[in-house]
Amino acid sequence: MSSSVSNSDRKIVTGSAGYILEDVPHFTDDFPDCPTYPNPLQDNAAYSVVKQYFVDDDDTVPQKIVVHPDSPRGTHFRRAGPRQRVYFESDDVLACIVTCGGLCPGLNTVIREIVCGLSYMYGVKRILGIDGGYRGFYARNTIHLDTNTVNDIHRSGGTILGTSRGGHDTTKIVDSIQDRGINQVYIIGGDGSQKGAAAIFEEIRRRKLKVAVAGIPKTIDNDIPIIDRSFGFDTAVEEAQRAINAAHVEATSFENGIGLVKLMGRYSGFIAMYATLASRDVDCCLIPESPFFLEGPGGLFEFISKRLKESGHMVIVIAEGAGQDLLAESIEESKTLKDASGNKLLQDVGLWISQRIKDHFAKKMTLNLKYIDPTYMIRAVPSNASDNVCCTLLAQSAVHGVMAGYNGFTVGLVNGRHTYIPFYRITEKQNKVVTTDRMWARLLSSTNQPSFMKHDDIDSNQLVGEPGTMKW
Numbered sequence: 024m025s026s027s028v029s030n031s032d033r034k035i036v037t038g039s040a041g042y043i044l045e046d047v048p049h050f051t052d053d054f055p056d057c058p059t060y061p062n063p064l065q066d067n068a069a070y071s072v073v074k075q076y077f078v079d080d081d082d083t084v085p086q087k088i089v090v091h092p093d094s095p096r097g098t099h100f101r102r103a104g105p106r107q108r109v110y111f112e113s114d115d116v117l118a119c120i121v122t123c124g125g126l127c128p129g130l131n132t133v134i135r136e137i138v139c140g141l142s143y144m145y146g147v148k149r150i151l152g153i154d155g156g157y158r159g160f161y162a163r164n165t166i167h168l169d170t171n172t173v174n175d176i177h178r179s180g181g182t183i184l185g186t187s188r189g190g191h192d193t194t195k196i197v198d199s200i201q202d203r204g205i206n207q208v209y210i211i212g213g214d215g216s217q218k219g220a221a222a223i224f225e226e227i228r229r230r231k232l233k234v235a236v237a238g239i240p241k242t243i244d245n246d247i248p249i250i251d252r253s254f255g256f257d258t259a260v261e262e263a264q265r266a267i268n269a270a271h272v273e274a275t276s277f278e279n280g281i282g283l284v285k286l287m288g289r290y291s292g293f294i295a296m297y298a299t300l301a302s303r304d305v306d307c308c309l310i311p312e313s314p315f316f317l318e319g320p321g322g323l324f325e326f327i328s329k330r331l332k333e334s335g336h337m338v339i340v341i342a343e344g345a346g347q348d349l350l351a352e353s354i355e356e357s358k359t360l361k362d363a364s365g366n367k368l369l370q371d372v373g374l375w376i377s378q379r380i381k382d383h384f385a386k387k388m389t390l391n392l393k394y395i396d397p398t399y400m401i402r403a404v405p406s407n408a409s410d411n412v413c414c415t416l417l418a419q420s421a422v423h424g425v426m427a428g429y430n431g432f433t434v435g436l437v438n439g440r441h442t443y444i445p446f447y448r449i450t451e452k453q454n455k456v457v458t459t460d461r462m463w464a465r466l467l468s469s470t471n472q473p474s475f476m477k478h479d480d481i482d483s484n485q486l487v488g489e490p491g492t493m494k495w
């Protein structure tokens with residue numbers, strides 16, 4: 024690596040052939056002389072047999088893996104994992120864990136694995152749970168966590184710590200961290216929580232505290248950029264199959280039956296897209312990234328009419344954020360309502376579209392429409408086997424990074440490898456389905472639905488924009 028540019032926000036290292044490392048802060052940036060210790064894992068019987076268990080400090084992971092012979096090497100992120108030296112003595116650690124935002128399958132597994140990782144791998148004995156999200160830092164007592172208290176929690180949905188929206192007061196949160204003597208903060212949450220984590224980290228740095236802040240991305244609808252996916256998505260897609268199956272059974276049992284399922288996805292339609300591709304019973308999938316219209320040639324009503332004539336039934340999957348522009352035209356106040364975190368409150372597109380379909384066909388034909396809203400059911404369940412493994416690796420990677428002195432990062436899977444990503448890359452934009460990618464084309468070809476787009480409508484940004492993750 025040849026040169027390094029660093030300001031309070033960004034730490035960019037450049038190398039030959041267009042190599043760029045978007046690095047994360049490290050304790051030594053602010054405390055150049057802080058002491059280090061041998062990693063206790065080197066004496067751990069389970070890990071000592073692993074060849075090259077410790078990650079080389081120069082290991083980085085490319086953001087783009089499809090390249091041409093003359094492509095520049097491009098952006099990389101620091102590879103996650105244990106390092107030879109650590110920046111905390113086990114007995115000095117006072118760690119805390121907080122869960123924020125909406126529920127997601129796997130929250131309890133991540134909590135469990137942070138506690139077990141800290142305890143079994145690094146001999147940390149003092150771990151606190153923050154009660155009920157960010158406001159719990161200053162408004163509630165802490166919860167004692169150890170390997171016994173978390174032993175069985177991965178079998179339950181939700182979060183044993185509780186969660187909330189709103190209540191982010193950076194000054195009060197950092198006061199609480201400072202007063203309690205906490206020196207490791209693990210924040211499990213979505214895009215909003217990671218913005219909160221970045222604010223906490225900035226304030227900690229401003230106060231020159233030797234406190235590590237690490238984010239673990241919680242995104243059921245896969246709206247966090249850079250990462251391949253995070254825990255809970257797989258479970259949500261699997262759980263959505265039950266609703267789609269029910270919709271299919273209802274639709275096939277009645278004359279002109281329509282089963283309509285609403286799934287989560289405020290701005291990103293990945294759950295709807297993957298649930299549709301997995302099921303094969305879905306005739307039409309509507310997501311926020313792909314505008315649609317109801318009336319006239321090429322519209323949804325025409326397609327419903329055609330599909331009912333062809334097969335006598337149909338299943339529609341709609342993401343909660345789809346068609347919000349159409350709803351906003353009819354419900355004026357929907358444009359301004361927000362939740363406690365400042366997220367725009369969405370109107371129930373499922374109810375609205377059900378009514379519009381019923382009204383449209385009322386005088387034309389008998390129609391049996393059943394609306395199923397499993398949105399909270401798909402996020403309140405415990406995580407499945409594959410998500411449990413995902414939770415474990417994310418939690419352990421976060422613990423390794425913090426112990427190794429890295430700071431102000433979100434841990435995430437990039438092209439199948441765990442990495443440490445600076446907060447600003449996680450919070451600067453949202454991950455979306457790119458409707459000019461092949462995956463959306465596969466969906467259109469599997470459902471045979473219209474694209475609802477005229478060529479002129481295709482957002483020119485999408486043609487040149489960064490491709491969405493989860494591409495095969």
Ligand SMILES: Nc1ncnc2c1ncn2[C@@H]1O[C@H](COP(=O)(O)OP(=O)(O)O)[C@@H](O)[C@H]1O
Nearest residue numbers: 124125188189191212213214215216218219364
């Ligand atoms: N820009 C922000 N700055 C600081 N805190 C934020 C910001 N956005 C959201 N938060 C806080 O993060 C927490 C979770 O945010 P929310 O948007 O509800 O869920 P998620 O993290 O799942 O996206 C809330 O306590 C909220 O107040």
Ligand SMILES: O=P(O)(O)OC[C@H]1O[C@](O)(COP(=O)(O)O)[C@@H](O)[C@@H]1O
Nearest residue numbers: 124125126213214244287288289362
């Ligand atoms: O009713 P709540 O608890 O605010 O949750 C609803 C929202 O939570 C989510 O499941 C997840 O949102 P977050 O990522 O902001 O937590 C959204 O898809 C949904 O709109």
Ligand SMILES: [Mg+2]
Nearest residue numbers: 124213214215
């Ligand atoms: Mg969010």
